[in-house]
Amino acid sequence: MRTVALIGAGMIPFGERFEAGTKEMLPAAVAAALASVDKGIERRDLQAAWLGSLQPSDGFGSGVLADSCGLLDIPVTRVENACATGNDAVRNAAMAIGSGTFDVALVVGADKTRETPTNATFWDWMNMMRDSAWDLPLGLIAPANFALHVSRYMHEYGVTKTHLALVAVKNHKNAVTNPFAHLRFEVDVDRVLNAPMVCDPFGMYDCTPQSDGAAALILASAHVVDRYTERPVWIRGFGLGLDRVMHAHKRDMTTFPATVRATKAAYAMAGISPEEIDVAEVHDCFTGVELMNYEDLGFCDRGEAKTLIEKGETSLGGRLPVNPSGGLKAKGHPPGATGVAQCVELFEQLRGQAANQVDGARWALAHNVGGPTAVSAVTILEGSR
Amino acid sequence: MAVAAGRSALCAGDQLCSKIVLVTEEPDFLQGSPAPAVLHAALALDTGTEVEQRVGGGVAAVDALSAARAGTLVIAVSSSEPAGAAAIILSTEDELRSIGRAYRSLPTRIHPVSGEMVNYADPRLTRERGNLAGARALLGNAVPLAVTGVGSDRKRLGVDTAVTPEAAAGAAEPLFALAEFYESGQSGQLLAVEDASAAMLEVAPSGKVLRIDREAQDADGLPKLVPGDVPLSLPAYDRAFTAKVGFLGGRCTCGELSYPPRTVCLTCGRSEAPTLVPLPRTGEVYTKTTIRTSVPGLACPYSLAIVALDGVEVRVLGHVTDAPAGNVEIGERCELVLRRIALRHSVVDYGYAVRLIGGRQ
Numbered sequence: 001m002r003t004v005a006l007i008g009a010g011m012i013p014f015g016e017r018f019e020a021g022t023k024e025m026l027p028a029a030v031a032a033a034l035a036s037v038d039k040g041i042e043r044r045d046l047q048a049a050w051l052g053s054l055q056p057s058d059g060f061g062s063g064v065l066a067d068s069c070g071l072l073d074i075p076v077t078r079v080e081n082a083c084a085t086g087n088d089a090v091r092n093a094a095m096a097i098g099s100g101t102f103d104v105a106l107v108v109g110a111d112k113t114r115e116t117p118t119n120a121t122f123w124d125w126m127n128m129m130r131d132s133a134w135d136l137p138l139g140l141i142a143p144a145n146f147a148l149h150v151s152r153y154m155h156e157y158g159v160t161k162t163h164l165a166l167v168a169v170k171n172h173k174n175a176v177t178n179p180f181a182h183l184r185f186e187v188d189v190d191r192v193l194n195a196p197m198v199c200d201p202f203g204m205y206d207c208t209p210q211s212d213g214a215a216a217l218i219l220a221s222a223h224v225v226d227r228y229t230e231r232p233v234w235i236r237g238f239g240l241g242l243d244r245v246m247h248a249h250k251r252d253m254t255t256f257p258a259t260v261r262a263t264k265a266a267y268a269m270a271g272i273s274p275e276e277i278d279v280a281e282v283h284d285c286f287t288g289v290e291l292m293n294y295e296d297l298g299f300c301d302r303g304e305a306k307t308l309i310e311k312g313e314t315s316l317g318g319r320l321p322v323n324p325s326g327g328l329k330a331k332g333h334p335p336g337a338t339g340v341a342q343c344v345e346l347f348e349q350l351r352g353q354a355a356n357q358v359d360g361a362r363w364a365l366a367h368n369v370g371g372p373t374a375v376s377a378v379t380i381l382e383g384s385r
Numbered sequence: 386m387a388v389a390a391g392r393s394a395l396c397a398g399d400q401l402c403s404k405i406v407l408v409t410e411e412p413d414f415l416q417g418s419p420a421p422a423v424l425h426a427a428l429a430l431d432t433g434t435e436v437e438q439r440v441g442g443g444v445a446a447v448d449a450l451s452a453a454r455a456g457t458l459v460i461a462v463s464s465s466e467p468a469g470a471a472a473i474i475l476s477t478e479d480e481l482r483s484i485g486r487a488y489r490s491l492p493t494r495i496h497p498v499s500g501e502m503v504n505y506a507d508p509r510l511t512r513e514r515g516n517l518a519g520a521r522a523l524l525g526n527a528v529p530l531a532v533t534g535v536g537s538d539r540k541r542l543g544v545d546t547a548v549t550p551e552a553a554a555g556a557a558e559p560l561f562a563l564a565e566f567y568e569s570g571q572s573g574q575l576l577a578v579e580d581a582s583a584a585m586l587e588v589a590p591s592g593k594v595l596r597i598d599r600e601a602q603d604a605d606g607l608p609k610l611v612p613g614d615v616p617l618s619l620p621a622y623d624r625a626f627t628a629k630v631g632f633l634g635g636r637c638t639c640g641e642l643s644y645p646p647r648t649v650c651l652t653c654g655r656s657e658a659p660t661l662v663p664l665p666r667t668g669e670v671y672t673k674t675t676i677r678t679s680v681p682g683l684a685c686p687y688s689l690a691i692v693a694l695d696g697v698e699v700r701v702l703g704h705v706t707d708a709p710a711g712n713v714e715i716g717e718r719c720e721l722v723l724r725r726i727a728l729r730h731s732v733v734d735y736g737y738a739v740r741l742i743g744g745r746q
Contacts, residue, residue, distance in 0.1 A: 119679050120613070132618045133625035134645055137727035137734045138704060139615075139676060139683045147674035148691060155672070155715045200675040200711065248644075248691055248700040253672055 001098035003222035005232035006381070008037040009347035011215035011340075014182040014332030016114045018212075022058040023068040025110050025214035026051075029337075030069045033106070033216035038229040041218065043069075047102040049076045052089035052109035053336035055125055065108060082129065083283065083370020084240065084262075085109065086215075086339020087377035091238040093219050103221045109340030110214035113333075118210055129371050135246060143199035143207060143286060145372060148247055150201060150288030153254040157303040159291065161201055165192035166309045167287035168205045168329060174316065175326025178355045180341075182211045182332030206287040211332030215341035230384070233350045236272075236363075237380035239265030245374045258376035259296040259369050266365075266378040267298070274298030277320060277380075278361040279349050281342035283368045284327040294322070297367060297378075316356055324349065324356040335370070342366035343379060350383030386470035387420070387460045388427040388723045390557075394458060394472040395428060402428075402474060403456035404435045406449045408556045410442050411464045411496060413733060423735050426630035427723045429663065443534040444486075444579035446556045447586055450475075450563075451483035463555030471553075471560035481563075482587040484574065487522040491515045491581035512538055519581040527574055529585065530566065533558040534578035547571065563588065608710060613681020617729035628661060630735050632721060634699060635659030644699045666721045668694040668701075670739070675711045683727060686710035690739045692719055706738035718744040 010032025012025055020028070034041055051065045058064050062076040079089040086109040093105045113121045122142050130136040153159060168187055175181035187205050195203035218228075225232045241261025244250050250257075267273060274297060282297065284290035291305035299320060300308050308314055314322040325331045325345040328338060346364040348354040362383050369376040387407055395402055405424055412418065421436035439445050446461040453459055453475050460472040475481070493505035493515050505511060516535045520542055531548035532539040534555075539546055548571070550561035559577045566572070572590035576583060627633065628646050635646025639653040644664060649656045673690040688705035690713055705713045706724050724738035 119611075120681060123613075123681055127616045132616070132621040133629065134736075135702065137615050137729060137736070138689060138702060139680045139685075139687060139727075140689065140702070141676060141678070141680055143678070144674050144676050144689055148672045148689065151674055151715065152672035197675075197677045199678065200673075246645075246702070248702045253691075 002100060004094045004097045004219055004235045005222060005225050006217055006235065006343065006347050007220045007225060007228040007232050008033045008041065008218035009216070009344040010034075010036050011180055011337070011344045012213060013180045014211040014213035014334060014337070014341070016212060017112070018114065020212070022053070022056045022061070022110055022112060023064050025112070025212070026065050026108055027068050029108055029110065029214035029216040030106065033218050037218060038231065039227065041228055043071070045104050046071065046074060046106045046218070047104055048074050048093070048096060049106040049108065050089045050093045051076060051078045051336075052085040052107070052340060053078060054080055054082070054085060054111050056110070057112045057115045071106070081240075081377065082375050083285065083335050083338065084368040084375045084377035085336045086342065087238070087366055087368050087379045088240055089340065090217065090219075090235070090343055090379050091240060091377060094235050094238060097219055097221050103224045105219050107217045107219060107340060108214065109337035111334035111336040112212045113210040113335075114212050121210060131246060135372075140247070141199070143202055145247070146286045146289050147199045147202055149253045149256070149292065149373060150286065153288065153292055154201060156254050157306065159288070159306050161193060162189060163291065163306045163309055164201065164206055164287040165189045167284060167290045168192045170309070170315050171284060171323050171327040171329040174324050174356055175330030178326050178331060181326040181330055182209050183326070183330040201288065202286050208285045208328040208333040211334045213332055213334040213337045213341065215337045215344050217340055217343055217347070231351050232384055233347050234382045234384070235379065236382045237266040237268070237270030239263060239269070239378045241265070241376045243374045245372045247372065250373070254292070256292060256296050256369050256373055256376060258374055259293065259367065259378070262376040262378040263297050263367070266380050270380040270382075272363060272380070276363050277365045278363050279324060279346065279358040280320065280322050280365040280367065281325060281327065281345055282322055283370070284323055284329045285333060285370075287329065289369070290322065290327070290329075293367060293369070297365065316358070321358045324354065324358060339366060339368045339377060339379075342368075343381070346381050350381055386468070387462050388424065390470040390472035391424065391428050391458060391460050394474045400474045400476050401456055402430060402434060402458045404437065404454070405430075405458045405460065406437045406439060406453060408439045408441060408446045408449050408459070408461040409464070410440070410462070410556050411502075412438065412440055415498065419733055419735070422626065423630055426627055427735070429631060442556045442579040443559050443577040444582045444584045446559050447575070447577040447584040448486070450481050450559070451584070451586055453481070454478055459560070461556040461560050463553070463557040465555045467554060469553055469557045469561070471557040471564065473560055473563060480589050482589070483584065484587045485523045485585040487519060487583045489519055489522065489581035491518075493580060515581045516578050517541060519583040520576060520578045523576065523583040523585050527576070527585065529576040530571060530573035531562040532576045532578065533562050608684035608687055610684045611679045611681050615682040615727045615729045617732055617734070619732075622732070622734070630723065631661070632664050632666065632737050633661040634664045634697075636662045642697055642699055644701060664699060665694045665696055667742070668692040668719060668721070670713060670715050670717045670719060671700060672715060673705070673713045675713075677710070682729070688713050690719070692721065692739055701737065703736065704738045705741070707740050713739075713741060716745045718742050
């Protein structure tokens with residue numbers, strides 16, 4: 001496979017973007033990505049595009065991308081793979097360039113979760129995520145989907161709600177200085193612990209907000225990279241992992257096997273081990289999920305995540321900063337855009353341009369896990385030396 | 386409730402059930418009722434078992450009892466307060482004999498086909514021209530041991546009743562009274578009153594109480610239904626029905642047990658319809674959560690639990706039932722009981738819910 005790089009990355013601020021539909025968000029994110037290319041790029045240089053979106057507003061997604069961004073002469077494919085959509089769209093574009101089919105391609109992720117009432121959006125989308133006869137009528141909503149895992153995880157490993165709250169405190173703090181973040185305010189442990197309960201053990205501040213947003217990346221084959229930049233970010237590895245779709249069939253709910261599978265593939269492809277990662281953007285849709293991710297991604301041993309968060313090792317300035325952007329928790333979570341925006345953040349981290357810069361970062365990892373905790377996508381990036 | 390009562394009667398004895406009569410005051414459906422199929426699947430009945438549905442209260446229940454033959458399971462469900470259900474399976478036709486019936490019309494409680502229940506707001510008229518007049522029309526010189534359908538007004542009839550079923554009303558009350566006859570070994574007459582109609586039974590001393598399960602739940606603090614609907618696919622409902630309402634797993638030729646039943650075995654890879662087998666109905670809570678946000682179409686808040694069933698490698702996900710939301714812990718002992726899971730586009734969706742039975746492993 002040919003080596004593939006990120007040569008441009010951009011996004012629009014995540015939040016309640018009532019003024020913008022998909023057809024307004026897509027061109028704004030694409031324009032930001034095009035503008036970030038060091039030596040400039042023409043729209044006609046793009047040879048193919050992938051749109052990551054769970055449920056595009058404004059109608060037919062691929063068509064809305066081609067139409068709103070003036071890309072009628074290239075193939076556009078929509079990727080939907082639950083919350084792993086963004087990083088899976090990156091994976092598909094990287095494979096197409098790696099295969100030699102295209103030299104330059106666009107990846108855009110976008111979703112609007114605030115297009116319908118707050119208690120309706122994700123519930124409406126559940127119809128495509130749950131078995132219609134068996135699980136849907138039980139009301140296994142997105143937070144419950146993860147709470148069943150985290151309840152068992154806390155039970156087996158002596159993890160407390162305070163450990164969960166520390167994740168919210170860290171990620172909210174990071175978001176304050178990220179101009180693209182949805183929730184730019186700090187919280188303390190007491191405020192998190194005393195918030196209204198959403199889905200035991202998750203209170204309001206343990207949960208991601210419902211965000212609108214879009215993010216875009218431009219990928220290029222190594223042999224054309226020099227035309228666009230001297231500082232590309234290399235896509236060194238990617239992986240996609242699946243798992244059982246019904247929670248009753250998951251034998252050990254203290255882990256996400258989909259993440260373990262995706263991670264194993266990505267590390268093998270990159271030829272590195274978890275110890276080499278300098279900065280990571282991981283799927284913290286709910287605080288406890290970030291802790292489980294530390295273990296599934298190999299950042300620590302089983303049951304050790306609580307020690308990492310207690311000691312601040314994943315805070316800015318720690319051994320391995322996680323979610324310097326604020327994460328899904330505070331930057332926001334428009335599902336199709338989330339994984340793409342993680343790569344936007346890491347593109348900037350590996351080029352030394354991030355709002356919350358991790359000094360000397362060379363290796364970075366982006367991770368999503370979603371659906372009925374049955375799919376995970378991981379991307380491993382390396383900066384230019 | 387009907388399935389719980391029917392299961393109590395059937396599980397406790399060895400009497401074969403050849404017919405079911407279901408008496409309900411307020412049937413959920415005039416057409417498209419799932420009741421016969423749900424009773425068949427949930428009680429694991431022989432496919433030839435007839436299910437007859439009757440509408441009415443205590444008099445309708447007594448009519449059903451007096452017309453029943455040996456092997457008939459009569460289930461009566463009260464939806465008026467206090468709600469409840471009771472079931473009786475008859476072993477001989479001589480146990481219960483009708484000795485009188487008086488149908489009169491004074492519609493003080495009306496439930497039109499489309500609309501809410503209307504109660505006539507005059508207790509004195511209801512009592513003197515309705516219930517008690519109906520009772521007196523049949524009473525004559527008889528001295529029944531039990532009078533149902535009149536509440537504490539039974540004293541006004543001047544009859545000293547030895548049997549007074551507690552916490553019962555409506556269609557199920559005569560069945561609760563019969564259970565007390567049998568428990569105390571008495572024989573005598575039972576007078577059931579419903580509006581202005583009445584029916585009387587002679588109760589032979591041959592019956593015995595197989596089992597009494599009492600379940601009660603305080604109506605205060607119950608979850609509230611959030612406006613909205615839960616999407617429904619009727620083909621998916623149909624494919625799941627037998628295993629879901631019967632609580633049946635799929636047993637592959639190789640021995641692998643799956644739930645919901647799989648067509649392709651995970652162990653041996655066979656691709657054939659598995660044999661449906663009953664699953665154990667007790668187990669232990671593996672994990673749980675309580676949903677306190679509002680979910681359209683569901684009664685909120687509610688708790689969910691994944692239960693590891695006893696003795697098999699099967700776990701099931703279900704609502705926690707018969708307890709306030711949040712009262713469930715990992716490791717608690719529980720049983721699986723048939724419950725109404727959701728109302729989806731007016732279709733009642735039945736499945737199994739988790740009831741805590743006390744204790745931990």
